[in-house]
Amino acid sequence: MVAVSRFVEFSATGQTFATGTSTEKTAHGTRGFSRGTGLGSGNDSFTITLNSNDQLAVNINNVGPETITLSSGTDLDPRFVARDIAFKLHSANADDAFKFSQCEWRNGYGPTSNPGPNDQNSFIIWSGKMANNGGANDVNVTSPGGRDARATVGYDTVDERAGVDFATDFASSSFTGDVTVSGVYGGQLDDFYTVQISDGELVENATPNGGNTYTGSSTTDGTYIGSADDTYTVTIDTTNGSTMGAGSANVPQFTVTDTPGADDNANPIELLYADHYYDVGNLGVMIKFSDAVFGNGDNFAINAFVASGTGYPKAPGSAQYIWSSSLGDSSKSIGIGATTTQNTGTQLGTKAVEISWSGATSLDLEERFNVICRGPQPIDSDVTQLNFGNVTVSTNSSVKVVWFELISGAVSMSTVKFSLQADGTFQHHDQGDNDTEFHYGTSGGGNPAPGAGPTSGSQVEFSVDSDGLGNIDATDIDSDTPPSNLFATKADLAVVNSADNAESLGNFQGAVVSDFIYLAIKLGANETGANSTINYRMFFDFS
Amino acid sequence: MVWIGEKEIKMRRGWVVQYKDGTVICEDEMPWNKVPNKKEIRRVILKWEDRTWSLDDKEHYTVPKIRGYVDVNSAGVANEGINSRTIGYYDLEEKCRVMVRVDETTGRMNYETEPF
Numbered sequence: 001m002v003a004v005s006r007f008v009e010f011s012a013t014g015q016t017f018a019t020g021t022s023t024e025k026t027a028h029g030t031r032g033f034s035r036g037t038g039l040g041s042g043n044d045s046f047t048i049t050l051n052s053n054d055q056l057a058v059n060i061n062n063v064g065p066e067t068i069t070l071s072s073g074t075d076l077d078p079r080f081v082a083r084d085i086a087f088k089l090h091s092a093n094a095d096d097a098f099k100f101s102q103c104e105w106r107n108g109y110g111p112t113s114n115p116g117p118n119d120q121n122s123f124i125i126w127s128g129k130m131a132n133n134g135g136a137n138d139v140n141v142t143s144p145g146g147r148d149a150r151a152t153v154g155y156d157t158v159d160e161r162a163g164v165d166f167a168t169d170f171a172s173s174s175f176t177g178d179v180t181v182s183g184v185y186g187g188q189l190d191d192f193y194t195v196q197i198s199d200g201e202l203v204e205n206a207t208p209n210g211g212n213t214y215t216g217s218s219t220t221d222g223t224y225i226g227s228a229d230d231t232y233t234v235t236i237d238t239t240n241g242s243t244m245g246a247g248s249a250n251v252p253q254f255t256v257t258d259t260p261g262a263d264d265n266a267n268p269i270e271l272l273y274a275d276h277y278y279d280v281g282n283l284g285v286m287i288k289f290s291d292a293v294f295g296n297g298d299n300f301a302i303n304a305f306v307a308s309g310t311g312y313p314k315a316p317g318s319a320q321y322i323w324s325s326s327l328g329d330s331s332k333s334i335g336i337g338a339t340t341t342q343n344t345g346t347q348l349g350t351k352a353v354e355i356s357w358s359g360a361t362s363l364d365l366e367e368r369f370n371v372i373c374r375g376p377q378p379i380d381s382d383v384t385q386l387n388f389g390n391v392t393v394s395t396n397s398s399v400k401v402v403w404f405e406l407i408s409g410a411v412s413m414s415t416v417k418f419s420l421q422a423d424g425t426f427q428h429h430d431q432g433d434n435d436t437e438f439h440y441g442t443s444g445g446g447n448p449a450p451g452a453g454p455t456s457g458s459q460v461e462f463s464v465d466s467d468g469l470g471n472i473d474a475t476d477i478d479s480d481t482p483p484s485n486l487f488a489t490k491a492d493l494a495v496v497n498s499a500d501n502a503e504s505l506g507n508f509q510g511a512v513v514s515d516f517i518y519l520a521i522k523l524g525a526n527e528t529g530a531n532s533t534i535n536y537r538m539f540f541d542f543s
Numbered sequence: 544m545v546w547i548g549e550k551e552i553k554m555r556r557g558w559v560v561q562y563k564d565g566t567v568i569c570e571d572e573m574p575w576n577k578v579p580n581k582k583e584i585r586r587v588i589l590k591w592e593d594r595t596w597s598l599d600d601k602e603h604y605t606v607p608k609i610r611g612y613v614d615v616n617s618a619g620v621a622n623e624g625i626n627s628r629t630i631g632y633y634d635l636e637e638k639c640r641v642m643v644r645v646d647e648t649t650g651r652m653n654y655e656t657e658p659f
Contacts, residue, residue, distance in 0.1 A: 536614065
């Protein structure tokens with residue numbers, strides 16, 4: 001098989017985080033970053049060779065440098081490489097600058113006030129802390145010595161910027177109080193949320209030109225941070241290709257014009273992947289497209305608005321806010337509009353995180369607060385064996401948690417399924433005699449669980465203890481009816497031989513990583529013997 | 544023995560592209576996202592042993608897909624394989640992808656459509 005895949009193991013009691021950690025006050029300021037600007041056309045896969053070009057030395061906010069070793073492989077997918085860099089940074093140093101750092105493969109800077117000149121697809125490493133810190137809160141990628149990966153991933157030239165302080169992030173500010181971020185993030189992947197004080201949403205849906213060839217769906221999101229209302233026009237160029245997924249130099253590109261603003265971008269940006277957000281300009285607007293054919297000159301108009309409301313500044317309790325995230329989790333996407341700020345926690349995102357404001361102070365339009373969310377960290381990144389250990393008859397094993405990912409040779413994954421292919425040497429599976437059962441459950445970014453929270457659009461991708469639902473244990477997956485923190489469960493997987501009869505799994509935005517799979521075994525009362533071997537099989541389409 | 548243009552296709556199974564100038568590239572030479580100049584492709588062919596299915600002169604070809612499987616088990620014995628392969632094209636009039644799917648075991652071909 002051309003594509004290279006692997007299973008990644010997580011702990012069922014793995015931690016996730018939501019933090020406003022900042023060199024100023026909590027949730028104040030923007031993150032520093034380093035973008036690798038050394039990539040050119042055609043650089044959408046990366047060959048990293050063990051002990052040769054597999055290391056980066058990274059200093060964040062004057063912490064480090066820490067040397068990280070990247071996973072090696074041929075023609076690695078950039079979204080995988082970004083995820084790998086982030087995992088390695090998280091564990092490289094316990095300081096928040098590393099612990100909450102992130103790495104993305106993207107074309108823009110997102111909602112920051114300091115856009116730079118390079119807006120091609122590239123890797124960006126973000127500081128785990130917000131604000132400027134006297135210019136120190138940036139990210140420096142330097143030589144690790146002899147195993148330098150910088151040129152491979154575009155960090156032979158860089159654009160490095162320190163974060164921006166709260167008060168200098170926008171024209172005026174009035175808030176002098178404190179922000180509290182609470183709750184435990186229930187997401188599968190790292191994400192970054194921006195809260196903006198406004199009574200209304202900032203980014204409208206895209207309006208396709210009536211003459212467009214493209215008949216798929218476009219979705220907009222983001223937090224617009226411009227100083228005046230603006231209308232963007234995204235124009236497609238199909239000189240190199242008409243459909244996404246065909247590889248760099250063979251896909252459609254887009255340019256951006258805007259009026260009356262000055263956030264245009266005449267540099268063509270490649271639409272490498274379907275269902276993947278791209279930045280429109282550098283002021284926070286994003287768009288993604290489903291898989292369909294573009295025509296040359298197809299264009300899409302997007303209205304973006306400055307924060308709106310009357311009577312501002314207003315105290316917490318009166319001022320309102322909207323929110324959005326890098327992954328597209330937003331008040332717009334779930335259609336709830338603005339939420340009133342409170343001294344007690346109110347909704348930020350759909351994954352159990354809350355935010356509150358305190359102090360005798362007021363909030364002004366456009367004021368923004370940022371929250372970093374970190375998904376669970378793997379405990380083993382290339383799993384070839386699932387050993388449930390010693391299990392006593394009539395009891396459940398511990399729960400194993402894995403996701404499945406393609407790391408090279410494919411740009412999308414679909415129709416992902418999971419099955420028990422063989423029950424091996426077990427003698428009492430489906431025998432009607434206090435049987436052995438193979439429990440299964442799933443949830444994740446593709447198919448989130450509904451959760452139990454009171455908030456709109458509540459969902460759980462990875463269940464953590466502090467969300468009030470508890471971690472997943474074997475009793476959560478011993479029924480065909482899932483609890484609220486799982487999308488689907490099966491008390492006992494039957495042995496099946498085809499994908500048609502396997503259990504369906506989600507994968508977020510058509511990307512190359514599956515939702516979480518939870519597995520446990522309950523040994524039947526009559527089961528005897530040791531070292532029984534079973535085989536799980538993952539089915540998937542990839543292209 | 545299968546020849547596409549002037550090239551003998553030694554690869555047992557997989558996709559083959561033939562350009563307007565006659566150049567031929569096979570799946571075992573590079574992944575699809577590295578195949579250059581896709582706008583110049585004249586034919587996309589799916590080969591299964593000595594059988595071939597060809598989609599000719601389509602304006603927009605889809606990315607070829609593989610339906611595969613990978614195992615994980617309690618013994619640490621990795622196993623992987625392919626169930627079927629597809630090639631296809633976008634039909635703008637019908638707003639669908641037309642796919643040729645060939646079963647990896649039997650070589651049996653089916654047409655499938657997916658709306659977009």
